[in-house]
Structure formats: structure tokens, C-alpha cells
Amino acid sequence: MDKKFQAVVTPASPRIMTERPPRIDAKNVNIHYGEKHAIKDLSISIPDRAVSAFIGPSGCGKSTFLRSINRMNDTIPACRVQGDIRIDGSDIYDPSLDVVQLRARVGMVFQKPNPFPKSIFENVAYGPRIHGLAEDxxxxEDIVVKSLKKAGLFEEVKDRLNHPGTGLSGGQQQRLCIARAIAVSPDVILMDEPCSALDPIATAKIEELIDELRQNFCIVIVTHSMQQAARVSQLTAFFHLGTLVEYGDTDEIFTAPQEKRTQDYITGRFG
Incomplete structure (x- = not known):
């Protein structure tokens, strides 16, 4: 475990990370779906070059908050987001902000692999092309190859880059989606249960990839698997009923949580 990640506990808040400037900083975030109060007064500081795992029972708000970090909730008419969410100090809900540019900075990998109905090459080239990241x-081609290599996929597909991305296996499709996300050089990569549709072998490859990518990216992963959170993350946040209960060093969360609700969830008393 990386000992640079330490947390302090204050009586009024969950564990707050203090030893690194945050890449993502959220304060007093409330999210409503119509009358439903899905996220309640959430504050969290997420550091760079680490994996933060969000765990908790189904419906506890972890995916809702994840989607607020790249404004995916904007697509839901009944959703209202209040509070302050910043990436590198910039307010991502500033009305003047270009949401397309934000989503280039904050990549998203979904639960089910969703490659475009295009070739493997075009799947990865799409983002750099529309954002003007390549001069020729x-x-x-260099961006595509490097992204596929970072995603651990290049050696498996190098002889069929013009074949459809949808023809790959589920695990390969998910790594293609990760290559697509990193091709635009994002600051943050969000992953919403990226392994839940995959078999154990493909899951292991994705987990190895996440560990490699954290050397260069801020990664936030929602996972229903506490074992996965323990394997891939340096930091863990426990959500319950729309509230962030506790956030800190993964080893400490799993072995010496500060909150009884965290202890009860981890030991299987509920959830």
C-alpha cells in the first residue's frame, strides 16, 4: 500500500485527504432526482495518481455522484446538482464551461462495454480527431497505437485494426473503451463497475490495467465488489443512503473503519 495516502478524521466530516492537493474537490454537493434526495451534503477531496473506489449498497448514490464529475447527470431532465465540484480548481458547473471539453478531460468507462460501430482504429481515433489533437x-496513428498499448490491447489487435471493434471479446471491448478514453489525454478516468459484465480472466486484466494507469491518471471506480476495491484502490469511500460515510486509506477502511456503518457493511451485516 502506498504510504503517501494518509487521512485525518475530524468530528464533523468523513476522512478527508490532506497530504496531496486534490485533483477533484467537491464541497456540500446535493443531488436530487425530482423529489428524491440522492446525494446529501457530500464533501470529498480526491488526489491525483491514485485509484479511489466507491463502495456501498445498491442505490446508495455512488454512481450518481460519479456521473456528476463529468456532468453525465445533465442528460437526466429531473436531476438537479447543487454545491461545488472542481477539477484542478476549476468549477465544472460554471455555466460558461464547455461540457464537451470537460468530458474530454474526464473520461468515462461504463459497466457494459460500448465500442462504437466502427473499426478498432476509428474507435480510438474518434476523440483525438474531433478535438483536433493530431496535426496529420x-x-x-501514433496516438491510436500508444493508447492501445497503454490499454494492454495493441498486441492482440495490431493485425486487425480495421476490423469492427464490436467483434472483440467482452474484455477486449472494455479495454478498447479504456483506450478510447485515454486517447484524448484526460486528467481523470471514471469507471462505473467496469468489470461487472466480464469473466474472471478479463476482470483480472482490467484490474492490472487500472493499476498501471494510476501511475498517470486520477481514477475513480464504482464497484459492487469489496474484494475488487481492496485489490485495485489506494483509497476507498463508503456510501450509504446518499451519504458519504467514510473516505480514507483502503487498508484502514477495510481493517479499522472509524464508522460503525462501514464496519457493518464490510462484515456483511447489511448490504
Whole structure:
């Protein structure tokens, strides 16, 4: 476990990370779906170059908050987000902010692999092309190859880059989606249960990949599996009934949680 990640506890708040400047900083966030209060007064500071895992029972708000970090909730008409969410100090809900640019900075990998109905090459090239990140074809090809290599997929597909991405296995499709996300050089990668549709072998490959990617990215992962959270994350946040109960060093959360609700969830008393 990386000992640089330490947390302090204050009586009025969950564990707050203090030893690194946050990449993502949220304060007093409330999210409503119509009359439902899905996230309640959430404050959290998430550091760079680490994996933060969000755990908790189904419906506790972890995916709702994850989606607020790249404003995916904007697509839900009844959803209202209040409070302050910043990435590198910039307010991501500023009305003047370009949401398309935000989603380039904050990549998203979903529960079910969702490659575009295009070739493997075009899946990865799409983002750099629309954001103007490559000056010519050679530079675009370089970005695609590097992204596929970072996603641990290049050696498996290098002879069929023009074949449909939808023809890959489920695990390969998910790594293709990760390559697509990192091709635009994001600051943050969000993953919403990225392994829940995969078999154990594909899951192990994705977990190895997450561990490699954290050397260069801020990664936030929602997972229903506490074992996965323990394996891949340095930090863990426990959500319950729309409230962030506790956030801190993964080893401490799983072995010496500060809150009884966290202890009860981890030991299987509820959830």
C-alpha cells in the first residue's frame, strides 16, 4: 500500500485527504432526482495518481455522484446538482464551461462495454480527431497505437485494426473503451463497475490495467465488489443512503473503519 495516502478524521466530516492537493474537490454537493434526495451534503477531496473506489449498497448514490464529475447527470431532465465540484480548481458547473471539453478531460468507462460501430482504429481515433489533437495522419496513428498499448490491447489487435471493434471479446471491448478514453489525454478516468459484465480472466486484466494507469491518471471506480476495491484502490469511500460515510486509506477502511456503518457493511451485516 502506498504510504503517501494518509487521512485525518475530524468530528464533523468523513476522512478527508490532506497530504496531496486534490485533483477533484467537491464541497456540500446535493443531488436530487425530482423529489428524491440522492446525494446529501457530500464533501470529498480526491488526489491525483491514485485509484479511489466507491463502495456501498445498491442505490446508495455512488454512481450518481460519479456521473456528476463529468456532468453525465445533465442528460437526466429531473436531476438537479447543487454545491461545488472542481477539477484542478476549476468549477465544472460554471455555466460558461464547455461540457464537451470537460468530458474530454474526464473520461468515462461504463459497466457494459460500448465500442462504437466502427473499426478498432476509428474507435480510438474518434476523440483525438474531433478535438483536433493530431496535426496529420501519422500523428493520429501514433496516438491510436500508444493508447492501445497503454490499454494492454495493441498486441492482440495490431493485425486487425480495421476490423469492427464490436467483434472483440467482452474484455477486449472494455479495454478498447479504456483506450478510447485515454486517447484524448484526460486528467481523470471514471469507471462505473467496469468489470461487472466480464469473466474472471478479463476482470483480472482490467484490474492490472487500472493499476498501471494510476501511475498517470486520477481514477475513480464504482464497484459492487469489496474484494475488487481492496485489490485495485489506494483509497476507498463508503456510501450509504446518499451519504458519504467514510473516505480514507483502503487498508484502514477495510481493517479499522472509524464508522460503525462501514464496519457493518464490510462484515456483511447489511448490504
Amino acid at each position: 495522419k501519422a500523428e493520429l
